Every structure is written in structure tokens, then in C-alpha cells.
Amino acid sequence: MDIKLLFVLGVIRGTLAQADDQEEDDLSLPNSNVYYPAFLIDLKSTDLTYKLLSKSPFTYIVVDPDLVPMTSDEVIQLRKEGKIILAYLSVGQAEKSRHYWQDDWVPGSFPRFIDDSTPSKSSTRMNTRFWMPEWQSILRRYLQDLISYGYSGVVLDSVDTYQRFVQQEERLFPADDMIALIAGLRQQQRDFLLFVTNAVELYQDDLFRRSIDGIVATGTWYHTDVPIDQRNTNFTLGFLRKARADTKTILASDFPKDLTHVCDFYIKCTTEVFRCAVFDVRLNGAGESC
Ligand SMILES: *[C@@H]1O[C@H](CO)[C@@H](O)[C@H](O)[C@H]1NC(C)=O
Numbered sequence: 001m002d003i004k005l006l007f008v009l010g011v012i013r014g015t016l017a018q019a020d021d022q023e024e025d026d027l028s029l030p031n032s033n034v035y036y037p038a039f040l041i042d043l044k045s046t047d048l049t050y051k052l053l054s055k056s057p058f059t060y061i062v063v064d065p066d067l068v069p070m071t072s073d074e075v076i077q078l079r080k081e082g083k084i085i086l087a088y089l090s091v092g093q094a095e096k097s098r099h100y101w102q103d104d105w106v107p108g109s110f111p112r113f114i115d116d117s118t119p120s121k122s123s124t125r126m127n128t129r130f131w132m133p134e135w136q137s138i139l140r141r142y143l144q145d146l147i148s149y150g151y152s153g154v155v156l157d158s159v160d161t162y163q164r165f166v167q168q169e170e171r172l173f174p175a176d177d178m179i180a181l182i183a184g185l186r187q188q189q190r191d192f193l194l195f196v197t198n199a200v201e202l203y204q205d206d207l208f209r210r211s212i213d214g215i216v217a218t219g220t221w222y223h224t225d226v227p228i229d230q231r232n233t234n235f236t237l238g239f240l241r242k243a244r245a246d247t248k249t250i251l252a253s254d255f256p257k258d259l260t261h262v263c264d265f266y267i268k269c270t271t272e273v274f275r276c277a278v279f280d281v282r283l284n285g286a287g288e289s290c
Contacts, residue, residue, distance in 0.1 A: 035266035035290045037277035039251050041216070042285030043067070043088055050074035054081060060251055060275060062086045062155050062216070065146060066098065076150040084152045086195060091139055091181060092161025093125040100138045115164075127161050129170075131177040136184065143185055143192075153193025155216050156182060160199040179208045186211040195251070200239035214249035215240065217274070221265050222254040224281055241272065250274040255281035256288070263290035 039060035042048060048068045053061055054077075061078075065087040070078075078085055094101065094114055110116050113135035115127040128135050146154055159182070165174035179202060186194055195214040202208045203215075220236050221228055244250055252274040254265045262278050269276035278288040 035263070035270065035276070037279065037287035037289065038275040039253075039277050040285060040287075041251075041253060041277070041279055041283055044282060044284035048285075050078060053078055053083065053085075058083070060084050060086065060249070062088060062251070064088050065149070065151065072149045079150065079152055084193070086153050086155050086193065087146045087149075087151045088157060089139070089142060089146070089154045090125065090157045091185075092128060092130050092158030092178070093122075094128050094135070095125045097124060098142075100142065118164075125158075127158075127164055130161060130181055131171065131174075136181060139181075139185065140188060143188055147189050147192050151192075153195060153213065154185075155195045155197060156185070157197045159196045159202070162199070175202060175205075178202065179205050179211070183207050183211045195249070200236050200243075203239040203243055209243075209246065212248065214251065215243055217250060217252045219254055220252055221268055222256045222261050225256045225258045225261055227261075237272065240274065244273060251277070253277045253279055255279060259288075259290065262288045266290045 037058070039062070040053075040056065040058040041062040043062070043064045044067070046067050046069060048063055048070070050070050053070075059082065061083055063085065075085055105111060105114065107116065110126075111134060113129045113132040115129050118127075130136070143154065159178060162174040162178040165171045165177075168174075171177055178199075182194065182196065193213040194211060195216055196202075196212055197216045198218060200215060200217065217236065217240055219228060220240070221233055240250055240252070250272075252269045252272070253276070254261075254269075256262050256265060256278060265278055266276055278290075280286040280288075
């Protein structure tokens with residue numbers, strides 16, 4: 001049984017069923033508004049096959065390139081069908097599960113670009129000194145592989161790692177270092193889409209602005225089910241609206257579970273004319289609709 005496909009169909013069926021309920025229960029609710037995920041982020045599933053994604057209603061699809069069981073030909077075929085397939089790539093953190101990670105990168109003998117100065121919260125990833133040429137050449141090779149495989153583009157994650165180095169002696173302008181890294185990746189292939197996750201404050205910078213095609217914004221209104229302080233939401237929205245006006249693609253995803261929050265997210269997000277989706281916080285592809 002194709003569970004993923006059931007999910008995709010389930011989203012649509014569930015949504016229609018809820019719309020029906022609304023009409024019966026409460027006519028004052030805006031029953032013409034039916035919300036369901038407008039894109040797919042799934043960084044956990046190993047069963048995202050060509051067949052499944054081809055049948056899915058999503059245009060924008062974000063996957064972990066080391067998990068999807070798709071051949072290069074299948075990725076290219078999806079693109080011919082109008083899909084935009086973005087591969088995940090962490091630039092501010094090195095991940096132990098990736099093929100670039102060496103067996104002898106252990107405490108006491110990490111390469112210099114791995115930052116082990118603070119205990120890592122995650123056992124699977126570590127902050128990088130992302131400005132160092134050794135790390136950047138690993139990233140460039142990785143990006144080249146993704147380009148050659150046929151992906152439409154990449155989602156650069158952990159861009160906000162630069163904040164960790166702000167007001168430290170090590171680097172004077174860590175934000176500029178991050179922007180230079182991203183601008184460098186942009187140079188590598190002009191027509192390969194570059195998306196970044198969050199770190200929207202960098203959008204003040206012209207070079208950054210010119211370097212990216214879109215933003216994956218998470219936690220704009222809700223941190224799981226906790227509403228974000230309105231000042232913070234407004235701060236984020238200031239940059240996202242600017243990016244939207246510049247015709248960048250905004251993939252906005254929060255992770256609430258509570259249906260009231262799910263609906264509130266969709267209404268607020270849709271008002272901004274972003275592409276909106278509620279997912280399980282584990283990013284396993286499970287979506288919520290309203
Ligand atoms: C956030 O923005 C909205 C409208 O854009 C405004 O009504 C509200 O007062 C702002 N809130 C804060 C805390 O800045």
C-alpha cells in the first residue's frame with residue numbers, strides 16, 4: 001500500500017470533508033476557504049518515488065537528496081512535468097550522516113572548520129566555521145553533484161549559524177561571511193535555484209537579495225503551538241513581504257497541531273500571498289489542512 005500517496009490524496013479528501021462540516025456546523029465560518037499544504041517538505045521519508053511525486057498535487061517539493069530513491073532521469077522527468085525539486089543542503093552545520101563526513105572526525109581531531117567550542121545540542125550535526133575554504137569546497141562539490149543529478153535547486157539550511165559568531169572575536173562580520181558563501185554558490189550555476197531557510201534579516205543586504213530565488217520561512221506565526229511574539233512576526237514579515245515584492249518565492253511553513261492554530265496560520269499566511277503549508281515538526285511529510 002502506498003502510504004505517501006494515501007497521504008497526498010488524504011489531504012485533499014480530508015479538506016473537502018472539513019469544508020462540508022463547516023457548512024453544516026457554522027455558517028458564519030468562511031466555508032469557501034479550504035486550505036491544504038501548497039508544497040511538500042519531506043526530509044525523512046525514504047519512499048518518495050518518482051511515481052508518487054509525479055501524481056502529487058505539489059509543484060514545489062523539498063527532499064533530502066541522500067534519502068530519495070529517485071534516479072537522475074526520474075528527477076529530470078519530474079521537472080519536465082513542471083515540478084520544482086529542491087534538495088536540502090546544510091551550509092552552517094556539518095551532518096554526520098553525509099558522505100563528506102570522515103570516520104576520523106571525532107572529538108579531539110575535528111578538522112578546523114568544525115566548531116566544537118560549544119557542546120553541540122544535536123548529536124548528528126555540528127556548527128561549521130563556514131567561511132573556511134575547506135568547508136566551502138565540500139559544499140561546492142556537494143552542490144555540483146546536485147546540479148549534475150538534475151535537481152531544480154537547493155534549500156540552504158542553517159544559514160543562521162552565522163549568528164553564533166556575532167560579537168565573537170573570531171570573525172568581525174559573520175553575516176557578510178555567510179552572504180559571501182551564498183553569493184559564491186550562486187556563481188557556480190546561474191540558473192540553479194537557491195532557496196534559504198529563515199535568516200530573513202539578511203535580506204537587507206543587496207548581494208544576498210540578488211543571490212537567492214526564494215525563502216523557506218518556518219515559525220513565522222507559530223513555534224509548534226506557541227504563538228510567536230507579534231513583534232517578531234512583524235519583523236520577519238517585513239523581510240518576507242519585501243522578498244515577495246521582489247518576486248522571490250516564499251514557502252512558509254509553521255508546525256502547529258491545534259486545528260485553531262492550523263487554520264489561523266493558513267488564513268494569515270494566505271493573506272500574504274505566500275505558498276503556505278502546515279507540517280509535522282519532524283518534517284516527515286505529514287501535512288495538516290484546514
Ligand atoms: C504588527 O503589525 C500589525 C499590522 O501589520 C500591527 O497592527 C501590530 O500593532 C504590530 N504589532 C507589534 C507588536 O508591532
